[in-house]
Amino acid sequence: MDLQQQLITIQQDLGLISSEIVLMVGAMGLLIAGLFKVPLFGIKSMAAGLLVLAMWLVPTTQGLFFDQTLLRDDQTYFLSHLLPMATLVVVMFKFQKHQNYEFYFLMISVLVGAMFMLGANNFLILYIAIELTSYGSYLLTGFRFDRLGSEASIKYLLFGGVSSAVMIFGISLLYGANLSLYFQAFHLTPMSAIGLLLFMVGLLFKTSVVPFHLWTPATYEGAPTDAVAFLSVVPKIAGFAVLYHILSLVGHLHPFVIDLILILAIGSIILGTLGALLQTDVKRMLSYGAIAHSGMILPLCLFEVALGAFKYYVIIYAIMNVTAFLFIQLHEREGNVSFSNLAGLGAKHPFMGFLSVIWSISLVGLPPTAGFIAKFFLFSMAWVSYLASGSGYWMAFIVIGVLSSTVALYFYLRLPYFYFFKPKSDLKLTFHKMHMLLLTVLTISLIYLFLQPDILDKFAPILKP
Numbered sequence: 001m002d003l004q005q006q007l008i009t010i011q012q013d014l015g016l017i018s019s020e021i022v023l024m025v026g027a028m029g030l031l032i033a034g035l036f037k038v039p040l041f042g043i044k045s046m047a048a049g050l051l052v053l054a055m056w057l058v059p060t061t062q063g064l065f066f067d068q069t070l071l072r073d074d075q076t077y078f079l080s081h082l083l084p085m086a087t088l089v090v091v092m093f094k095f096q097k098h099q100n101y102e103f104y105f106l107m108i109s110v111l112v113g114a115m116f117m118l119g120a121n122n123f124l125i126l127y128i129a130i131e132l133t134s135y136g137s138y139l140l141t142g143f144r145f146d147r148l149g150s151e152a153s154i155k156y157l158l159f160g161g162v163s164s165a166v167m168i169f170g171i172s173l174l175y176g177a178n179l180s181l182y183f184q185a186f187h188l189t190p191m192s193a194i195g196l197l198l199f200m201v202g203l204l205f206k207t208s209v210v211p212f213h214l215w216t217p218a219t220y221e222g223a224p225t226d227a228v229a230f231l232s233v234v235p236k237i238a239g240f241a242v243l244y245h246i247l248s249l250v251g252h253l254h255p256f257v258i259d260l261i262l263i264l265a266i267g268s269i270i271l272g273t274l275g276a277l278l279q280t281d282v283k284r285m286l287s288y289g290a291i292a293h294s295g296m297i298l299p300l301c302l303f304e305v306a307l308g309a310f311k312y313y314v315i316i317y318a319i320m321n322v323t324a325f326l327f328i329q330l331h332e333r334e335g336n337v338s339f340s341n342l343a344g345l346g347a348k349h350p351f352m353g354f355l356s357v358i359w360s361i362s363l364v365g366l367p368p369t370a371g372f373i374a375k376f377f378l379f380s381m382a383w384v385s386y387l388a389s390g391s392g393y394w395m396a397f398i399v400i401g402v403l404s405s406t407v408a409l410y411f412y413l414r415l416p417y418f419y420f421f422k423p424k425s426d427l428k429l430t431f432h433k434m435h436m437l438l439l440t441v442l443t444i445s446l447i448y449l450f451l452q453p454d455i456l457d458k459f460a461p462i463l464k465p
Contacts, residue, residue: 016065016072017119019054019080020112026050027108034101044091047104051088051111055081064121068182071121078311079118079241083234086318087111088135089250090230093326093439097453101378103143108228109192110136114238123171123181123199126242130167130202133235134160140231141223163205170198183249196246203246206239208294210267215401218274220287225332228283229325232290233318244301244310255391258302262393266400268295273404274410282328282337285411286321289403290365290405293317299397303385308379316362316374316449323442329353330431339414344424346416352431355443359413362446365405370449375405 014021026046033043058080062072087107096102113132120126138160171181173195178185186192205212220228272292279285297317300310323371330352331337331345346353379398386394407441449455 011276016059016273018057020115023108023112024053026106027105030105047091051084054430055084061113069122069125076118080115083114086233086322089322094226101210106136106140114234117242121183124173137231141219142229143224143227148222154218156215163202167199167202170195203239203243207236208291208428209264213291215286217287221284225325225329230321232321237314240297247301259393262397265295265298265398269400269404273407280338286324289348303381313374315368319442320359338419343422346420353416356419357416358443360416363412364408368450369446373450375454
């Protein structure tokens, strides 16, 4: 293929990244608008419009494009809507305390990196997308502009830098073993296996899997709460999607690899659950809960036939996490929120307390919420895998997962318990009607998705070209 034909092919394929192009150009437009002192409401409206347009432009065409470096399939299409939707919710919830238009620019930059992660079919392209996601994440973490935020940002940067170095070393081994960076060129040899494991370190870092979770509690505590709501969903789901894609391409996994992934999952569940028990700060409690949920999602990446269960779990996880952190943001006035700050607020705000009960129960995994269905799908597939393989690690995962859900009753339901049953605090709150409406819709959707767990199947004609 000569140069002219290559240029024609690239021009034809540009439409397949129209969402990403719109977001990149729009992000630069947000910076320019900020420099010209456009009111924050206008910048917020521009960001929301960009996200809606990006979702509308997501292509339905499937296959490999851009010289096979870009993949478009059902999962990419689905997540290319879910991630901008989660970002849109955070944008709509963002408090207008300061003229920080850079916040919206960074969020959209991270989203662009995450969307390229979803479609990457080449280890180098994937690495660049991960780094684009990471740089914006480091800056968002420090957006409180205080000591705690700066400390969290530095910790995140240091851990992220080390994981990036390990990833690039893994890529070099993969190229040396396969003489190619395309996913399809992967052949299982000792060198390529080591390279793949090193590369996966970066993905496990992004997804807060033990032992690569050390940055998570400090980052969640020190970052602005709306930034945490975003970072706990968008980069994390993108990381799990890439992990799912890579493991499905490897084909039949060696039992040792499966056991190793299950050990990491079990470790994440145990550490996340025990860590959450010890917290008095609500955001730190949710951060350890997110680590435990990472342990729940990780085994779903082993099932090539479990795309439906994977989709369902990540969308429920996104709704639960965004709802929880936005609820906390509504109660922040000065500094972070501890359980004692919420004491007795149920007497003044019973409806908010009712909403907290629903999303807390969903995080535990109890009916009548979608969190129960998500864990039911997960444990059902784990049980089938145990019967097929006889591996004790699968049984250990099921037992520890169920026990951790039981323990989670204590630390998740502490929030509504303090809200309703503890002596009244002096905190005086007023809630914006738009924020209340958005929080209500998100919370009620957890009940709706429990009653209609096959909702994704009903939208199958939309999710497929």
